[in-house]
Amino acid sequence: MTDNISAYKFDWPPITVEGYKKAENKVIMVFNLDVRTPAKVDHVIQYVVGRTVWCSLNSPVNVNILLSFDFRGQGIIVTKTQSLKSELLRLLNKANINNQVSIDFLI
Known part of the structure; x- marks a missing residue:
């Protein structure tokens, strides 16, 4: 389902990152989202991939x-979380992002 999402091309408003480490050239985006149902997970995937692109x-x-x-x-x-991470990285790779993306979780 998430392979055909047009959300990646939305005209998003400016992003706000939670931090930028200039020495490492790293931006940090923090997500506190509800993933307790499969429908919510699909929505989170759309949102996160769109925002990351x-x-x-x-x-x-x-x-x-x-x-x-x-x-x-x-x-x-x-x-x-490992399944979510794999799916996010797969979709971000498919979106041809040239940036290194890493993912961590607080559970």
């Missing part, structure tokens, strides 16, 4: 992007 296009050249997810209190298991 927009960040990539509007950040300093060759910036490294850290996506940090705060799932505390949602009872998410580690295997579910």
Whole structure:
């Protein structure tokens, strides 16, 4: 389902990153989103990929992007976060992002 999302091309408003480490050329985006149902996970994937593509296009050249997810209190298991991470990286690769993207989770 998420392979055919036009959200990646939305005219998003300016992004706000939570931090920028100039020495590492790294932006940090923090997401605190509800992923307790499959429908919500699909929505989160759309949103995060769209925002990350927009960040990539509007950040300093060759910036490294850290996506940090705060799932505390949602009872998410580690295997579910690994599945989400794999899907996000697959879709970001398909979107031809030239930036290095890393993902971490607080659970």
